[in-house]
Amino acid sequence: MxxxxxxxxxxxxxxxxxxxxxxxxxxxxxxxxxxxxxxxxxxxxxxxxxxxxxxxxxxxxxxxxxxxxxxxxxxxxxxxxxxxxxxxxxxxxxxxxxxxxxxxxxxxxxxxxxxxxxxxxxxxxxxxxxxxxxxxxxxxxxxLVVEQTAADDTTSPVPKPEKASAKALRGDSRVTSLLRNAVEACADEDNWASLSSVGSHISNQTSFDPRNYGYKKLGDLIEAIGLFDTERRGSHLYLRDKRKKGKNGG
Missing domain, CATH: 3.40.50.1010 (5'-nuclease)
Known part of the structure; x- marks a missing residue:
């Protein structure tokens, strides 16, 4: 080892x-x-x-x-x-x-x-x-979906986890507060925060996992909830609370 x-x-x-x-x-x-x-x-x-x-x-x-x-x-x-x-x-x-x-x-x-x-x-x-x-x-x-193999003779398909709707996500005060607070904690002077830093911030303080809401990745859940502007910079995704704007209004 x-x-x-x-x-x-x-x-x-x-x-x-x-x-x-x-x-x-x-x-x-x-x-x-x-x-x-x-x-x-x-x-x-x-x-x-x-x-x-x-x-x-x-x-x-x-x-x-x-x-x-x-x-x-x-x-x-x-x-x-x-x-x-x-x-x-x-x-x-x-x-x-x-x-x-x-x-x-x-x-x-x-x-x-x-x-x-x-x-x-x-x-x-x-x-x-x-x-x-x-x-x-x-x-x-x-x-947690059990993957079926080619040797599996089961005829009934394995059901995929049901995704929580945008309405349900926005109605969950724990989720909205957690995401907004994490974005604010990781934001730069123009209120943009990288998805990776937001994910790290969340994992350091709570057991939150997007798969519990039917989403494979945190980015998928954030796009679904509709509370944040998103911007891709190269291979990195950045987020900003829609209630806030940068210093230049952009």
Missing amino acids: MENEHRIALLIDADNCPAAKIDVILDELAKYGVVNIRRAYGNWKSMGLKSWEAVLHENAIQPVQQFAYTKGKNATDSAMIIDAMDLLYTQKLDGFCLASSDSDFTPLVMRIRANGLRVYGFGEKKTPMPFVNACSRFLYLEN
Whole structure:
């Protein structure tokens, strides 16, 4: 392993994460580093985890058995939290990935980030917002499309994520405030900001990802929302809030 490769621990709440999405989760994490610790937690005697058994070995994921000691209590969450804290202090890691739709992990995410590590979250759209917002980056599993191969005999096409309309985007105060504040923070004296600097600014402060709104890239979402003037300078795209003009009125 190269010394400069970021090391990531992947902890999966198998009760709250579909096995069919493991390939796209690993593909996404490969953008950020090497997933050298891979564990999936659950009661492996449960019929509900049969789909996971088929993908554990081929993806080098260690199954961690966790019995439900008390009815109505999620022992899996506790086991993941204990292991995460153990890994935080005993392993040289650069980040964690938590695959779950359970808000119980919110304090854990905040604790890990307080130690300077990034946390990547994956969950379904039912995931409570405190968990989503606590992560360095969070992606909804419904918007991560599983690519079909030529050998796939499935006749039904894989549905593409539905894109949020311009009206819906402009009606989301979190999105509009986030984008406008980022553009303003990165703008020059004529109120223009490069898309790359805006994207970096956003990623440093929130888990926002355009794919959660059905857009592959940030630039696509910004064009769709219609709140900014755009100007291409060579290979770089620049943005300006339509409410503002440069010193010369241009």
